[in-house]
Amino acid sequence: MRKKLALALTGVATLFALTACGGGNSAAPSATATLDPANPTIVKVGASPIPHAQILEFIDKNLAAKNGIDLEITEIDDYQTPNIALADGSLDANYFQTEAYLADQMKTKGYKFEHGPGIHLEPLTVFSKKFKDVASVTEGAVVVLNNDPVNQLRGLRVLESAGLLTGLVDGDSALTVQDDAAKNPKKLKFQEVNSEQVPKFYQEDPTVGMAIVNGNYIVQAKLNKDEVLAQESAENNPNANFLTWRAGESTPAIAKLDELLRSDEVREYIKTTWTEGDVIPAF
Structure with a gap:
């Protein structure tokens, strides 16, 4: 399910309660329990409308159900709200940012987040x-x-x-x-x-x-x-976007979503949807 709306800037008090921490983990969480396609687990994900929410919607329509997850996708137009909403628990994960941006956000705002490997690159x-x-x-x-x-x-x-x-x-x-x-x-x-x-x-x-x-x-x-x-050159570019979640919350559903975001099906979807190099697979 895809929501065409932006989240309110909630959880500001939570932000100030968080303590500063180091860089995010780039290893995906491990699935320790079996996901049930007959009873899929809901994953609430905030994402930029294009291309992030589009990629998530492709997964939700084509890959999610048979892998035991059900995505609730919220489009967010700005670059501040997704991390605020992840920190205060409104979201389970977000998909919009790069390593350098996340590191700066964690340093200056005290977020405790982890992330998976790069999914796609958007050259400036x-x-x-x-x-x-x-x-x-x-x-x-x-x-x-x-x-x-x-x-x-x-x-x-x-x-x-x-x-x-x-x-x-x-x-x-x-x-x-x-x-x-x-x-x-x-x-x-x-x-x-x-x-x-x-x-x-x-x-x-x-x-x-x-x-x-x-x-x-x-x-x-x-x-x-x-x-x-x-x-911007795409060669050896460190600015790939990835899935981000709260540190220590390595749920099987988030692990599965991270896996699907780097699947052969998603790679092909990115390559055939953005044919002029605006969006490039990073895996």
Whole structure:
């Protein structure tokens, strides 16, 4: 079952009660009990609408029942609510984030989570309506990009790989780079917004010269591929998305879902659904 709604920002008190912890476990939980297809176990999963909820819906329609699980899928448009809802028990698992993002969330907010291996990759992409190629980018061009620190640096590195920035280091941000003439020779001006808002600013604000867009929002906003200036390389990319659950809650149902997310059927579904490289299997 797929719910087309966003969860409320609940459980804030729970957040502050949690203690800080280290990085997540990348090993899937072990199934210690037999799941019964005649009496499937419900797993409540929060996910970004595209592609995460679509992939989960494919599993729910084609693989879940015969493997003894029943998915309750809640679409969540932002990148904060899924971890809040997982921490307060509203969800059993979520599927939307990368290793670097999760590590930052656990460090700064005290979450105690674990995760499975990578399922898919969504390369960050630079779009422009004003410039035909990187060489034509003018001095002072406005760049709209993600405001969360992890994905922002990832986006800045795409600009660096395209030759528009240089000498970036870990911890750099739009704030540290904008007025640094050595790192930002074209004096690009950065506009930071929530990740889900980047396509809207790109499509509606005529002052925007370039936008760095997360792969799932590229698909959701149906952006024009003729406007691509640069894209994050998929080769040896550590930013695969995975299933996340609360530490120590290694239930057989979550183990089975994690297994199905990395099945041959899901790999083929990803490859045949997103044929232009917006979503790439990571297994």
